[in-house]
Amino acid sequence: PLPRRGYTGSDGVMRIAIVNDLALARAVLRKVVQSVPAYSVAWEAVDGADAVTKAAADRPDVILMDLMMPVMDGAEATRQIMRRSPCPILIVTASLGVNHGKVYEALGAGGLDAVRTPTFGACGEVLGAEPLLKRLARQNLSKANFTPAGGVLVLPPPGKSTVSPAGFPLLAIGASTGGPDAVSRVLAAIGPCPPAAVVVVQHIGGDFTAGLADWLRDKTGLSVKVASRGERPIAGRVYVAGGDEHLILDPDRRFAYTPEPAAAVFRPNIDVFFESAAANWPDGGVGVLLTGMLRDGARGLLTLRTRGWHTVAQDEATCVVYGMPKAAAELKAATEILPLDAIGPAARAKLAAKAK
Numbered sequence: 001p002l003p004r005r006g007y008t009g010s011d012g013v014m015r016i017a018i019v020n021d022l023a024l025a026r027a028v029l030r031k032v033v034q035s036v037p038a039y040s041v042a043w044e045a046v047d048g049a050d051a052v053t054k055a056a057a058d059r060p061d062v063i064l065m066d067l068m069m070p071v072m073d074g075a076e077a078t079r080q081i082m083r084r085s086p087c088p089i090l091i092v093t094a095s096l097g098v099n100h101g102k103v104y105e106a107l108g109a110g111g112l113d114a115v116r117t118p119t120f121g122a123c124g125e126v127l128g129a130e131p132l133l134k135r136l137a138r139q140n141l142s143k144a145n146f147t148p149a150g151g152v153l154v155l156p157p158p159g160k161s162t163v164s165p166a167g168f169p170l171l172a173i174g175a176s177t178g179g180p181d182a183v184s185r186v187l188a189a190i191g192p193c194p195p196a197a198v199v200v201v202q203h204i205g206g207d208f209t210a211g212l213a214d215w216l217r218d219k220t221g222l223s224v225k226v227a228s229r230g231e232r233p234i235a236g237r238v239y240v241a242g243g244d245e246h247l248i249l250d251p252d253r254r255f256a257y258t259p260e261p262a263a264a265v266f267r268p269n270i271d272v273f274f275e276s277a278a279a280n281w282p283d284g285g286v287g288v289l290l291t292g293m294l295r296d297g298a299r300g301l302l303t304l305r306t307r308g309w310h311t312v313a314q315d316e317a318t319c320v321v322y323g324m325p326k327a328a329a330e331l332k333a334a335t336e337i338l339p340l341d342a343i344g345p346a347a348r349a350k351l352a353a354k355a356k
């Protein structure tokens with residue numbers, strides 16, 4: 001792998017690159033970045049090809065990447081940068097309604113998250129900067145947190161449920177950088193009518209979870225929806241963790257959302273969901289940890305394995321970023337380490353055996 005800069009320079013300033021073909025959009029993003037003393041603008045690019053060249057010459061700590069640009073769009077630029085000069089990339093775009101598919105293509109290529117582009121108000125003030133600043137702060141926090149800060153949610157041991165077992169297993173999938181594409185390939189390989197309820201925990205902002213569910217439905221043909229508070233999982237359906245809180249399964253096997261642990265860098269948190277499934281889904285199942293940076297999900301996957309679940313981590317060769325699966329391998333949390341295209345068929349076989 002290529003050598004990487006630190007997340008911040010020796011002066012503690014996070015260097016942020018801006019990629020957008022519109023001068024006005026670059027100006028508003030520049031103003032947002034410069035509003036925080038700990039941030040600076042590393043460079044600006046006017047299209048994706050320009051960004052690929054500049055990232056190779058000067059790798060920043062974060063890139064703010066637009067989607068729809070001439071010469072090369074943001075999804076392809078993200079793909080090429082992650083292959084040649086990997087660094088954290090936030091998708092920042094105003095074209096969500098018309099081009100939402102491009103958002104998930106870019107995230108599947110290695111984008112960390114997505115956010116709407118801020119705008120200038122009538123008096124020159126910046127409108128809509130807060131979501132971007134929150135994501136940048138989360139990225140800055142993550143530089144020193146290779147485990148979820150504050151630990152995972154403390155849950156009751158198995159056997160506390162007041163209802164009978166569901167009668168079918170659960171497939172719990174965690175993913176981060178590069179996740180949307182990886183998740184879609186796993187789900188497509190599982191095929192129609194999975195012999196389990198499927199829950200996907202993807203690191204992504206709450207504004208984009210409904211779109212992710214729609215995109216996965218279109219890509220796989222499966223029944224996909226955002227998990228609703230108080231809902232019980234049903235076999236054959238796929239649920240996506242939604243909102244900016246952590247999804248859990250409560251002792252009655254219903255979905256719930258919790259803000260705790262508040263200090264966890266990534267939301268929704270994979271460890272939190274895996275821990276809750278281990279405690280509150282007595283039917284067991286299969287846990288899968290896909291591509292992503294840092295360590296979220298590794299500890300939860302280990303908990304699933306110790307509770308008798310079959311656990312799978314994606315192999316290094318097929319990951320966009322080999323962080324979370326590597327951490328799982330180091331903890332010996334994975335029963336199997338498999339290439340991406342082998343995970344779906346393996347999971348379906350294990351689930352079918354558990355469902356008998």
